Every structure is written in C-alpha cells, then in structure tokens.
Amino acid sequence: MVPRINGQAMILIYIASVLACSAAEFSIVVPNASVSAPLGSSVVLPCGLSPSLNARTFEVRWSKQGEHDPILLYQDQKVQENVGKDQYRDRVSLIGELDKGNVSLKLDNLTVVDKGEYICFVKSISWYEKGSMNLVVKALGSTPLFLHKEAGEKVNITCMSGGWSPKPTLTWRDSAGRELPNSHTYYRTGNDSEGLVSVSSWLLFSPSDSEWISCTVGLNGQEIREGRIVPLKGFWREAFISTLVLSLIVLSTFTVLLILFRKGLLPHCSSHKNAKAAADSHVSLPAETVPLNATENATQADPHESLPVKSVPLNATKNTNQGISSLYTPPEPTEESSWKVRYKVSLTLDPSTALGSLKVSTDCKSVSYEKPSGDSKSKFPHVLSKEELSSGLFYWEVMVWDKTSSAQPNSSWCVGVTQKPHSDSVLKALCYEEGKGLYPNTQDFTNLTSKYTVTKLGLYLNCQSNALSFYNVDKTSHNLLYTFHNMPHGTYFALFSPGVKDLNRVRILD
Known part of the structure; x- marks a missing residue:
C-alpha cells in the first residue's frame, strides 16, 4: 500500500527543489569591451554571478589564455597558497564580496607581459560557468x-x-x-x-x-x-661651420693673449699681477652657451651651476648632455641659500603602486611595512609618488627615522627615483641596512662615510644635468652624501621604501 502524501508535504518538496535549482544554476557576467590600465598601475578584472549567489563555498579559478597553471585558485573557502606562476605571486587577489557573487580579480603592478585574455571560471557542487575578457596594458612612450x-x-x-x-x-x-x-x-x-x-x-x-x-x-x-x-635646408651644416669657425677664432685669440701675458708683453700687466692673482680664485666662470629654444631652462638654472663655455655642433645633442653631466657639481645647501625653497615640491604617495604588504597612510605622506619578516623576496618593496618629475629642478625631503618618538632607528630603508616600468637599470636610490650601513643601490655594500645617524634626507633632482644628489638635512654644512651622474633621460617618480625589518615609517616632509 503506497503512503499518501498530504498537501503541505508536497509544497515543501516543491519549494526545496526550486531553491536547489536556483542555488545550482547561474551565469557569468563579464564586460564585453576590453579592460585597459596604465603600465605599473593596478586593475580590476570584473566577474560576477547572475543571480548574485553567495560564492564563498564555490571554487573560483582565474587563468590566462594559453597558460596551463591558474593565476589564482580559491578553493575550500580560501585562496590556495603556492599555486600558479611566480610572476603573479603577491600581485593577484580577489576584491571581496564573495557573498554577493562578486569574484573579480585585482592585478597589481602591471607589466606589458600581463596583456591578453583572462578566463574567470566558477564551479558549485552541481554547476559551473566561465567567461573571458581582454586586458590592454597601456604605456605612454617617449617624445619623438x-x-x-x-x-x-x-x-x-x-x-x-x-x-x-x-x-x-x-x-x-x-x-x-x-x-x-x-x-x-x-x-x-x-x-x-x-x-x-x-x-x-x-x-x-x-x-x-x-x-x-x-x-x-x-x-x-x-x-x-x-x-x-623646422626643416631648413642647409641650416645645420652652415650653423655647424659658423660655430666651428667662431670657436677657433676665440680659442686662437685667447691663446695669443695668454702667451703675451705670461711673457709680460701686455701693458700694465706687471702692475696688476698681485691683484690678478688674488682675484683668480674668485673669478666667475663664463656662462654656458645654450640653444635659442632653451630659454626657459636657462632662466631656471641654478646659480650654483654656471659652466665654462663648451662649443659643440648644433646637432650633437647627445654629446652636449653628457658633457654637461660630467661637469655638474651639486650645490652645497646652507641656511642662507634659497634654492631649496625655490625648487621645493610637495609630493604624495600613489597607493596603487604600493608593492607587497606596504601600507600607505590616509594623507598619502608616509608608508610602512605591515608584516616585518626576513622571508620577503624583496628587501625594499616600494611605493611611488603620484607626481611626475620630467624637466626642471626638484627638491624634497624625507624623514627616515622620527627621533622624537620612542621607536628605535629604522633597521632598513631606501629612497630615490625610478621610471615606469621600474627596473634596476633606472633605479637611482640611497639605501640603508642595519649592520651594512649606507650605500647607493648601484654600488651594493660600498658604504658611504657618515659620522652622524641620518634622520632626514634631502633629494635634489636636476633633470637639466641628469643628476640626483642626496643631502644629510641634519647637518648645516658639508652635508652632501652622494650624487648620481649621467642618469638616463625620461620621466621619473620619487621612490620610497621602509624596508621589511620593522614597522617604522618613511615620511615625506612638507
């Protein structure tokens, strides 16, 4: 005899079956158009469920077209460690809101290699779906x-x-x-x-x-x-010849006068020899010859940077820049000088460029490392400034240890400049490690002599002379620590790293 099922039981069975189907079946929602972001920035690849089911118990797998290993795997209600290629490690994460069906992926510190098609795969106990989207990584190139x-x-x-x-x-x-x-x-x-x-x-x-x-x-x-x-036919050849002839005339005249002076054949030379010798140590160098289209840079030039005349062909731009860099001498700041005030810039940190476990303050003026550990792959994970430093002269100051606080001196730090994309070849920085001392990043562990504990650094970037100088702000004189010469041309960003050995902050000073 078959038992009879009453009406209430039938209704409950029907509701359960409907809920089971709705929880099992879903579709993937991804953008139809390509997602684009600048090189070195962070980007979110959108992916969601429809309807907006709770995906915390689901499997979420992000992968790139043509690659076997996943970029990120969420399984057993957690992101699986040591899964995927090393190039994505510490750069990918889920943005959260899994309970609302949002399984979007965040990818940090974009490189050109990251461009391509990405696949979002989601699987429940009885159902799975996937969707794909294209990522375009944009990099703005050099001036023609x-x-x-x-x-x-x-x-x-x-x-x-x-x-x-x-x-x-x-x-x-x-x-x-x-x-x-x-x-x-x-x-x-x-x-x-x-x-x-x-x-x-x-x-x-x-x-x-x-x-x-x-x-x-x-x-x-x-x-x-x-x-x-301005493509004037014959202009460059004629200008070169004219410059060369004029230089030879000036050089010949100066040589003849020098010979006559040393032989005492010039009138009044003997009566002024003592005065001349006393004045030689204070004579100002002749001004540098600049092209007509460099009026603005000449106006901004620092009074500490006057250079001797150097005659070169008008089309020898590269050699001219190298000559200027080799002659460049950084200024020695004093309390009386005003160049620090004149070239002072107000910088802020760009949180989207922060690597690893770096934490940027709400005012975007300081950065610290949240998880001090000796196991970090990078000794100096960094964050960059929002502001571009591409032409002219710039000065800013950084506090690497707040000696007014109860905290011990920072165990490590690194500050300087870099370009995008970041690489060791364009990084110019001064670094410190406890037990190893202060050193420029291009000459590892070649310690710089310093009798004082550095708490504040002054950085002076001269884009006209392609040089970067570091000063110990705590000293009032003879405070130049190091200068990088012949830096590559390009747009620079200030770089800040608090190291990975303690919780102390590195802060930009206004």
Whole structure:
C-alpha cells in the first residue's frame, strides 16, 4: 500500500527543489569591451554571478589564455597558497564580496607581459560557468626624436619614438594642420621581458612647403606625444661651420693673449699681477652657451651651476648632455641659500603602486611595512609618488627615522627615483641596512662615510644635468652624501621604501 502524501508535504518538496535549482544554476557576467590600465598601475578584472549567489563555498579559478597553471585558485573557502606562476605571486587577489557573487580579480603592478585574455571560471557542487575578457596594458612612450639629412632639393626627416604599449599610430602634419601622406612607418618590439613597441617613420619634405612639420605618436586622441621640427635646408651644416669657425677664432685669440701675458708683453700687466692673482680664485666662470629654444631652462638654472663655455655642433645633442653631466657639481645647501625653497615640491604617495604588504597612510605622506619578516623576496618593496618629475629642478625631503618618538632607528630603508616600468637599470636610490650601513643601490655594500645617524634626507633632482644628489638635512654644512651622474633621460617618480625589518615609517616632509 503506497503512503499518501498530504498537501503541505508536497509544497515543501516543491519549494526545496526550486531553491536547489536556483542555488545550482547561474551565469557569468563579464564586460564585453576590453579592460585597459596604465603600465605599473593596478586593475580590476570584473566577474560576477547572475543571480548574485553567495560564492564563498564555490571554487573560483582565474587563468590566462594559453597558460596551463591558474593565476589564482580559491578553493575550500580560501585562496590556495603556492599555486600558479611566480610572476603573479603577491600581485593577484580577489576584491571581496564573495557573498554577493562578486569574484573579480585585482592585478597589481602591471607589466606589458600581463596583456591578453583572462578566463574567470566558477564551479558549485552541481554547476559551473566561465567567461573571458581582454586586458590592454597601456604605456605612454617617449617624445619623438628627429633625424634629418639633405636629399637634393628636399630634406629626408626621420621621426622615432619608443616605449609604447600597445602599438601606437604615427601621424605627420604641416604647420597648417594638414596630414601628410606617409607609407614608410616601421614597428619593432623589444626583445627584453618588457616587450614595449618602438616606431619610426621617414618622409621627404620640401622646406618651402611649410614653416615646420610635426610628428605625433599616440594610442588615441588623448594619449599622445608630439614633436616639431623646422626643416631648413642647409641650416645645420652652415650653423655647424659658423660655430666651428667662431670657436677657433676665440680659442686662437685667447691663446695669443695668454702667451703675451705670461711673457709680460701686455701693458700694465706687471702692475696688476698681485691683484690678478688674488682675484683668480674668485673669478666667475663664463656662462654656458645654450640653444635659442632653451630659454626657459636657462632662466631656471641654478646659480650654483654656471659652466665654462663648451662649443659643440648644433646637432650633437647627445654629446652636449653628457658633457654637461660630467661637469655638474651639486650645490652645497646652507641656511642662507634659497634654492631649496625655490625648487621645493610637495609630493604624495600613489597607493596603487604600493608593492607587497606596504601600507600607505590616509594623507598619502608616509608608508610602512605591515608584516616585518626576513622571508620577503624583496628587501625594499616600494611605493611611488603620484607626481611626475620630467624637466626642471626638484627638491624634497624625507624623514627616515622620527627621533622624537620612542621607536628605535629604522633597521632598513631606501629612497630615490625610478621610471615606469621600474627596473634596476633606472633605479637611482640611497639605501640603508642595519649592520651594512649606507650605500647607493648601484654600488651594493660600498658604504658611504657618515659620522652622524641620518634622520632626514634631502633629494635634489636636476633633470637639466641628469643628476640626483642626496643631502644629510641634519647637518648645516658639508652635508652632501652622494650624487648620481649621467642618469638616463625620461620621466621619473620619487621612490620610497621602509624596508621589511620593522614597522617604522618613511615620511615625506612638507
């Protein structure tokens, strides 16, 4: 005899079956368009469940198209350790809100290699779904550099720019804004791990057709680099010859006068020898010759940085810069000097660039390491400034130990500048480790002599001379610690690291 099921039991069975189906079945919601973010920043790859089920008991697997190992695996209600490639370690995380069906992935410190298609896979006890999206990593390249060569009645002009991601577009225009036809554009991808794209293009141009021409390289209408050139036929050769002849005349005249002076053949020389000898140690150096288009930089030049005349061809830009860097002498700051005030900049930290377990304060002025440990892969995880330092002169101060507090001196720290993307070749920093002392990062463990415990550092970046100097602010004189010369050209960001050995902060001083 079959038992009879009453109406209430049937209703309960029906409700349970509906709830089971609704909890088992879901779909994945991902963006239709590509997700893009700047190189070195952080990005969130959106992925959610529909309906918004609680996914805390589900399996969530993030992977990249073409790679077997997952980037992140959430299983048994926790993110699994030691799973996936090392290149993603300490860079990926779930943003939370799993109970609302949000399984989005956060990827920090983007590199060009991170671009590509990402797959979001979610699995429950009886159901699974997946979705994919494309990540575009953007890198703004260098300002166009021009080369030119006469070709009969025309000028062959080449425009070059590097450091782009993805592949940029290049456009030539004349002074009236008209686009010039061009079919000679070439792209090259670097063989290094960064994989950035360089572009070059050339065209034949008649100087009589336009006052100047421009070369624009960019990713879209808002992310561009532009350069202009005045292609005057024969100008560079004539200017070079004129400069060379004038330099020879000045040099010859100076040599003759020097010989006559030493032989005592110049009138009144003998009566002024003692006064001349006394004044020689105080005579000011002649001003540096600068091109006509460098008026602004010449106006901003520091009075401590006057240089002797150095005659060079007008098209020898590279050698000129190297010559200036080798002659550069950093100023010695005193309480009476005003250059620190004149070039002082107010910097703030960019939390999106903070690596590892770094914690940035709410005012974005200080940073500390939350989990002091000797097991960290990097001795100096860092955070960068929001502000770009690309041209001119800049000065800022950093407190590496607050001696007014009860805390012991910082066991380690590192401050300086770097470019994006960050690499050891562009990092210029002064570092400290307890037991090893103070040293520049390019000369590991070559300690700098210092009789005082450094609590405040002053950093002076001279983009005109490609130099970075460090000062011990606690001293009032002879406080220069170290200077980097011949730094690579480019846009720099201030770098700050509190080390990984204690909880002490490194703070930017206003």
